[in-house]
Each structure stands twice: as C-alpha cells, then as structure tokens.
Amino acid sequence: MMRPSRPKRRRPQIHAGTPVWLFDLDNTLHHASHAIFPAINAAMTQYIVDTLQVERDEANRLRTGYTQRYGAALLGLTRHHPVDPHDFLKYVHTFPDLRAMLRSERGLKRLVDALPGRKIVLTNAPEVYAMDVLRELGIERLFERVIAIEHMRDRRLWRAKPDHAMLRRAMRDAHVRLADAVLVEDTRSHLKNYRRLGIRTVWIVGHLPRTVRADGTRARLPGTGRPHYVDRRIRSLKSLRLGNRPEGRSVP
Template sequence: MASFVSIASMTRPSRPKRRRPHVGGGTPVWLFDLDNTLHHASHAIFPAINQAMTQYIIDALQVERDEANRLRTGYTQRYGAALLGLARHHPVDPHDFLKVVHTFPDLPAMLRAERGLARLIRALPGRKIVLTNAPEKYARAVLDELRIGRLFERVIAIEHMRDRRAWRAKPDPAMLRRAMRDAHVSLADAVLVEDTRSHLKNYRRLGIRTVWITGHLPAHHRAEGVPARLPGTGRPHYVDWSIRSLKSLRSGTRSGRLKRRHPCSRLTDLTRR
C-alpha cells in the first residue's frame, strides 16, 4: 500500500534539470492524470472541490443543496466533468467556475503524496505529460508543490481540451486524438495512468495502454461497483495493469507482481532500460 506524507512537512529536494522532450522512436509517452494519481486528492482536495462546486451551483442557479449536488454528480458522470454540463445547460461562466472551485489558500497543507514521488517519476523512461480535467493554474500549483513540475514536458488541462464548438474533457475520444496530435504523440506509444475507470475504458478502445492506480481511492470505490472482468484476470478487461502505487511502474516488472494483460502489449519491455 502506498505511504503518504504531508507536502507541507516534506524536505524539499533540489529541482531537477529540465529534460528535452524525446519525440518518436516508439518510446513510451506517459499520460498522467493529476488528482488521485500523482497525489492523494481524496484526502482533502476532492472534498473541498466538491463542496465548492455545490456552493457555486447553489449561488449561480439559485437551487437547493440537494439539487446542486444532483447536478454536480450527474454532470460529472454524464460528461466527465461537472463544468461541461453546467456550460451546456446553464448560464454559468466556465472560467469563473474553474477559478473559484480550484482556489485553495492552504494548498500545501492539503496535499498528500507518495514518498519519493519525484524519484519515481524521473526513473521512468520516455516522455511524461499531465492530462487532467482540472484547470491549468491549479494543476501547475499542485505540481510545483509536489516538486515534480519540471519532470513533465507539458500540462494538458481542461482549457486546452476545448475546440471551436464546445468545452471538452476526458474521456472524450476526439479530444484525446487532437491533443496527442498537437503533442506529436502516437496513440500506440501512449500509456495512460489514471484512477478513473471510465476514462481508461474509453481510451483503451483507441489502442493506448492503460494503468489503473487504486492506492489513492477511498476503500468503497475500490471494493464496489467494479465492472465485469474477464475470467481469471482479476481486473477489468480494458486495464492493462492495476497498481496501488506509482512505484510499481518501475518495480512491478522486476518483482513479477505486475504482468502484461495482452500478448501484444509492450508496456513490460518499455519500463525496463
């Protein structure tokens, strides 16, 4: 099980030197989700965001709290992000919504992350990109507090997922294809590390490889509602790897705890130097 430490209490290491992105050649391109993947958002961040979203909906739409919660959860499940439903069906300013619900004066004290996080990320071969439904300012603030911002060549946040017609977010397939083209990433080289199963399921259909990280999730999310699994696999069929800790991305292949789901998957080989 992953161990977590308060970011505010950590001794901050020196910033790593920026690496030049490597393009092409079949090397892996790691697409890391942010919340509950690179840090333990369920500890304090998610409860605060959910509370702020509900209050924003109450104030903006003049509805009762139960209705605001219903809209927030319903839009998140339907569209992948509450913002998309609000922008589509209500007169809400998306930029103001994102700013209000993702602003935390005490962010360092709210963060929890795995020990040695920077070392774990740095050890992975290939390119690293953050792919998050959160706004860019919040994402970069979290990465800076975690001291891992310079390990990623870019942050693809929800503002960057928009097209000319509408706001988009994970798990929108067209958005991912466009984002990967812009980043010069082949879908065959992409490895999505993510806590949300619906995102993994949608994107596995595009041919990318999927890693489901569960160590940051509340226990009831890990134990309940797991979709049907292939006989004998022990994980959903659209998940290539299921891990509890990011350290497994390096140590799993050597220890044998993590095995390839599909004969054609190159993920095992790619995590070896």
C-alpha cells in the same frame, strides 16, 4: 461433450524504450481524496446553489450527474446553464493552503523521473491548479507539458476526458502516436474509453477512497479485480518501475 476452450487474448505489454506516459493528476500523482476532492465537491455544490439558485440536494444531483455524463461537471453546467466556465474553475480550485492539503507517495519525484520516455499530465482540472499542485509536489519540471481542461476546448465546445476527438487532437499537437501512449489514471471510465483507441492503460487504485462499514472498519478498495480494458492494475506508482508486476493477474 466438452466445448474447446478459447485461447486467451494476449494483452499488450508496457515495454522498455520510449513510451509516452499520460498521467492523470488527482488521485494519480497525489492523494486528492484526502482533502482536495472533498473541498472541490463542496465548492462545486455551493457555486451551483449560488449561481442557479437551487436547493443543495438539487445542486449535488447536478454536480454528480454532469460529472458522470460528461466526464466533468463543468461541461454539463456550460451546456445547460448560464455559467461562466472560467469563474467556476477558479472558484472551485482555489485553496487557502494547498500545501497542507496535499498527500503523495514517498519518493514521488524519484519514481516519476526514473520512468523511461516522455511524460505529460492529462487532467480535467484547470491549468493554474494543476501547475500549483505539480510545483508543490516538486515534480513540475519532469513533465514536458500539462494538458488541462482549458486546452481541451475546440471552437464550439468545452471538452474533457474521456472525449475521443479531444484526445486525438491533443496527441497530434504533442506529436504522440496513440500506440505509444500509456494512460495512468484512477478513473475506470476514462481508461475504458481510451483503451478503444489502442492506448495502453494503467489503473492506479491506491488513492481511491475506501467505504466505511457500519462497525467503523474500512472496506476493501472498490473494484478489486482488473477489468478487461486495463492492461495493468497497480496500487502505487512504484509498480511502474521496470521489472515490477502489478497486483492481481500478471500481464503476459
């Protein structure tokens, strides 16, 4: 006897009107994997080696482990080691020629400006770096505010995405209802955690690094499907324009 099929649960749509767009910065508004992420990772590892006096392999283990556990390596370092957070952030986000390292979509300013509603940057990066990137991209005036990692702190701890309490507080301060927010982000764990709060989610994959096969060819992007907690999956910010549909399964 065949079991009756369950009706498919409808996913919320991203409607025209007045959404509040919460844009991640790195690998969302620009292609950080091209040059900036490798430089940041190398600088983080070197800082940990110099500050904690550990071997490079151990420094890499701490960096990646804390990033996966807390959402940002800084949080693990400040909670478990005598690290000056401001010194760390400055060291790993200072570049001699930021402009030469940046890559972004053609027509980025026009694409972001055309979106209806309010626009906010929500990033685990420090404010000075975020503002420098937005300025170099020519889009700093399109955002009403930048919520950087310094603004995510509470009285006791440093916090970062995907912390729930931090986001609720940040949205209250910005006078944003969670139901109106649309998070555009490359990191799936952030999308997954914040989808539970009722926020609509857009996973952008066009800037994610591809793996290289043994024969030197580039493999497909990781996670080519659309997870259940993602309302839209896009390769490019062009797909956020009204009337466009994301890659993969359509949003009903």
